Amino acid sequence: MAIDITDRVSTAARRDILDLERRISSFQSGDIADEAFRKFRLTRGVYGQRQPGVQMIRIKLPYGRITADQLIRIADLSDKYATGNLHATTRQDIQLHFVKLADSPQLWAELEDAGITLKEACGNTVRNVTGSARAGIDPTEPFDITPYAYSIFDYFLRNPICQDMGRKFKIAVSSSEADSAYGYMHDVGLVPRMQDGKRGFKVMLGGGLGAQPFSAQTASEFMEEERIIPFIEGVIRVFDRYGERQKRHKARMKYLLNDIGLEEMLRLVEEETLALKVKEFDVQGLTFNVATESDEQPSTVNIEAQTENPAYATWLKTNVFEQKQAGWYAVQLRVLLGDMHSDTARALAEIVKQYAADDIRVTVNQGYLLRFVRPENLPAVFDALDALGLAEPGFDTTADITTCPGTDTCNLAISSSYGITRALETMMREEFPDLVFNDDIKIKISGCMNGCGQHSVANIGYHGSSLKNGAYVLPALQVLLGGGFNGKGEGLIADKVIKIPSKRGPDSLRYLLRDFETNAFDGEYFSDYYARQGKNYFYQLLKPLADLKTLVNTDYIDWDHTEAYVTEVGVGECASVLIDLVATTLEEATEKAGWSREALTDGRWADALYHAYNVFVTGAKAALMSRDVPTNTQYGIINDFDKTFAGEPGFHPTEGDFKAQVFSINKQEPSEAFARQFLTDADAFLHSVQTYRDAQIEHDGLPELHELVQAKDS
Known part of the structure; x- marks a missing residue:
C-alpha cells in the first residue's frame, strides 16, 4: 500500500520516509541483513521492543516543545497505530509502543505533516537536544x-x-x-x-x-x-x-x-x-505565538486567596510558579510513570488552547509544563486538570519519581521499573505525605544499569538487577545514593551502595527517609548528608534488607507480576542471515559516495567533503576486512590501511601518502574545487578497492559468508 505523504512534508523528510518503506520491504524479503537494517531503522526512531513483532516509535521533540495540535496528532496516531498511550521520556521525547514495523513509515508521514520528526531519535546519532x-x-x-x-x-x-x-x-x-x-x-x-x-x-x-x-x-x-x-x-x-x-x-x-x-x-x-562549514553561527531568535503578545495583560489578583480548597492550595504551592514575565504563571503537570492516555492528551490540548500559550514543554522528569496562564484562570485550570487526574501535587519533588518503562517493553531491562515506582509512590503518599513539598530529594529508577531513568544522578536511585539464592533467582534493586545536586548546586554522580531484593524496595526507601528526618541538620541537602555520613553508614543501614536468609516466597516474584521471576533477554526480532561482510561494507561506501555527489549538486561543499571522507574510511575498512585485519576507530582504519596496503598495485606507493590524502580534509577551507577533487579521489580509491577485492576472489574463490545475529538496541 502506497504511503500517503502530504505537501506539508519537506523533501528531505519525504525521502527519508520512502527510504524507510523500501528498506522494510527489502528486509522482509531477506535482502538486507538484520544488523544493517537495525542500524538503519534506529536512526529513523524505530526501536525493537522486548515483545516480538512490534516496535517502539520515539518521537523527537527538541527541548520538549510541542503545540496543542501536535499533541492531538500524536494522541490520534497512538490510537491508530499503537496502544493509545503516550510515554514521556527523560529526554523530553514521546514514545509510542507496540507499533507494527510495516506501519512505521505511514505513522512517520503523518507526524511530519504536523511538523514532528523521528529522524535520529535513536541510533548512533546526535539524539534529541x-x-x-x-x-x-x-x-x-x-x-x-x-x-x-x-x-x-x-x-x-x-x-x-x-x-x-x-x-x-x-x-x-x-x-x-x-x-x-x-x-x-x-x-x-x-x-x-x-x-x-x-x-x-x-x-x-x-x-x-x-x-x-x-x-x-x-x-x-x-x-x-x-x-x-x-x-x-x-x-x-x-x-x-x-x-x-x-x-x-x-x-x-x-x-x-x-x-x-x-x-x-x-x-x-x-x-x-x-x-568547519561555519566558523561562527549567529543564532536567530524564534518567534512564538504566546500570550504576552496580547495587549491585554493579566490581572493582579492574589492567587492564594482565590479558594479555600486545600487541594488547590497545595497544587498552587508545588505545581505553579510565577514566570519572569510579571503577572503570568506556569503550571506543571505531574504524570505518573510519564504515561498519558490519548483521550487525556486531547483534553489537555483543549485546556491549553483555552487557558495557556500554545507552547507545551515535556519536562526531563516526564511531566508537562504549561506557560502564560493568567492568574484569574488558575482555579479553572486546576479544576480541568483535576478532572483528568493531572492535578496531583508535588511536581518534581521527592514524591514524583522518574522511571523508564523497564521490563514492560525494553529489551535490556532486568526487572520491573513501573511496578516498584507505583509501590514507592504509594508508600510515600500514605506514610510521608509532606514529601510533596520536598524538592531536594529526587528519586529515579531504571530497569537496568544503562540509565534511561537517570538513576546515577538521583539523590536516591535504583536500577533493576537480579540476585541468586542457591538454585533460584530473584528480582533485585541496586541502591544508589548521593547523586544529583548538593547544597552548593554541584552536580554529583551517585555511589552504588547495596543490592537488595526488589520487594524490599519500599523498606529501603522507608529506612532512608526516616534516617534523614532523624539525623540530618536543619536545611541540609540529602546529598550533603550522604557525603557527611559516608557510604559505609548507609550500607550498614540497609544491610539487613540484603539478608537472603529471610526471603519469603513473594520475593521471587517481581512487581506487577504473578509468576516466578526469571532473568530473560528480550526476544530477538528475526533470524540471523549469512552475508559477505566485505561486499556489504563496499556497498555502504558506494552509498556514501552517492550522498557526496548529491551534496555537491546542492552546493553543500562541507557536507560533500565529509561524505567523501567517509568513502575513504569505509573503503579502507572493507580492504582491511578482506585480509582479516581488525578495524576500530576511523583514525586507526586509515593508519592501518596505510601500513598494510602501501606499495600494493593500485594503491599509494609510499606509507603515509594515503593518510595524508584522507586527512587533508582538515587542511583546507570547504570549497567547490576542493570538494570535487576530494570526491574524485575517493571514487578512484573505492574503484581500486573493488578491483583489488575482485582479483582476490578470482584468486582465492568466493568469500566465506558470515552469520549476523540480532544485536540488542540501545
Whole structure:
C-alpha cells in the first residue's frame, strides 16, 4: 500500500520516509541483513521492543516543545497505530509502543505533516537536544536558551558528520546555573552566562550515565554564543574520528575524553576549525505565538486567596510558579510513570488552547509544563486538570519519581521499573505525605544499569538487577545514593551502595527517609548528608534488607507480576542471515559516495567533503576486512590501511601518502574545487578497492559468508 505523504512534508523528510518503506520491504524479503537494517531503522526512531513483532516509535521533540495540535496528532496516531498511550521520556521525547514495523513509515508521514520528526531519535546519532522546560519564563535565567537549543537540533539534523558514529551523542542546554537540564551528565552540556554584556555559555564535555557514569569536565567557563555550534561540530568530528567502534560499552564520548584528556581533546577540536562549514553561527531568535503578545495583560489578583480548597492550595504551592514575565504563571503537570492516555492528551490540548500559550514543554522528569496562564484562570485550570487526574501535587519533588518503562517493553531491562515506582509512590503518599513539598530529594529508577531513568544522578536511585539464592533467582534493586545536586548546586554522580531484593524496595526507601528526618541538620541537602555520613553508614543501614536468609516466597516474584521471576533477554526480532561482510561494507561506501555527489549538486561543499571522507574510511575498512585485519576507530582504519596496503598495485606507493590524502580534509577551507577533487579521489580509491577485492576472489574463490545475529538496541 502506497504511503500517503502530504505537501506539508519537506523533501528531505519525504525521502527519508520512502527510504524507510523500501528498506522494510527489502528486509522482509531477506535482502538486507538484520544488523544493517537495525542500524538503519534506529536512526529513523524505530526501536525493537522486548515483545516480538512490534516496535517502539520515539518521537523527537527538541527541548520538549510541542503545540496543542501536535499533541492531538500524536494522541490520534497512538490510537491508530499503537496502544493509545503516550510515554514521556527523560529526554523530553514521546514514545509510542507496540507499533507494527510495516506501519512505521505511514505513522512517520503523518507526524511530519504536523511538523514532528523521528529522524535520529535513536541510533548512533546526535539524539534529541534537551533543554530546561522553564526556558523563556525562568525567573533566574540570564536569557532564553530556546533558540539556541532549537538551532543546535536543526544544525545537526541530517548533518553528515553525525550519521555513522560509533555511539550516540547527547546535548543538553540548561536555562540557568541550576543546570536543570542536567548538562553535567551529557556529552555536551551548556549553561547560559553573561560576560561584559555579551551572551555565552559555560561548556561541559564528556558526561554520561550507563554502567560507568562520568561527570562532565568544564571545557570553558564562558564561550561566546556564536562559537557554540562550531565548537560542538568540532567535538563531534573528533569523536567520530577517534572514538571507539568495536567495544560498544567503551564507545561513548566520556571514554575518549578520559583516555586522551581534556587538553588533547581541545587541541584536536581546534585542528578541525579550518574544515568547519561555519566558523561562527549567529543564532536567530524564534518567534512564538504566546500570550504576552496580547495587549491585554493579566490581572493582579492574589492567587492564594482565590479558594479555600486545600487541594488547590497545595497544587498552587508545588505545581505553579510565577514566570519572569510579571503577572503570568506556569503550571506543571505531574504524570505518573510519564504515561498519558490519548483521550487525556486531547483534553489537555483543549485546556491549553483555552487557558495557556500554545507552547507545551515535556519536562526531563516526564511531566508537562504549561506557560502564560493568567492568574484569574488558575482555579479553572486546576479544576480541568483535576478532572483528568493531572492535578496531583508535588511536581518534581521527592514524591514524583522518574522511571523508564523497564521490563514492560525494553529489551535490556532486568526487572520491573513501573511496578516498584507505583509501590514507592504509594508508600510515600500514605506514610510521608509532606514529601510533596520536598524538592531536594529526587528519586529515579531504571530497569537496568544503562540509565534511561537517570538513576546515577538521583539523590536516591535504583536500577533493576537480579540476585541468586542457591538454585533460584530473584528480582533485585541496586541502591544508589548521593547523586544529583548538593547544597552548593554541584552536580554529583551517585555511589552504588547495596543490592537488595526488589520487594524490599519500599523498606529501603522507608529506612532512608526516616534516617534523614532523624539525623540530618536543619536545611541540609540529602546529598550533603550522604557525603557527611559516608557510604559505609548507609550500607550498614540497609544491610539487613540484603539478608537472603529471610526471603519469603513473594520475593521471587517481581512487581506487577504473578509468576516466578526469571532473568530473560528480550526476544530477538528475526533470524540471523549469512552475508559477505566485505561486499556489504563496499556497498555502504558506494552509498556514501552517492550522498557526496548529491551534496555537491546542492552546493553543500562541507557536507560533500565529509561524505567523501567517509568513502575513504569505509573503503579502507572493507580492504582491511578482506585480509582479516581488525578495524576500530576511523583514525586507526586509515593508519592501518596505510601500513598494510602501501606499495600494493593500485594503491599509494609510499606509507603515509594515503593518510595524508584522507586527512587533508582538515587542511583546507570547504570549497567547490576542493570538494570535487576530494570526491574524485575517493571514487578512484573505492574503484581500486573493488578491483583489488575482485582479483582476490578470482584468486582465492568466493568469500566465506558470515552469520549476523540480532544485536540488542540501545
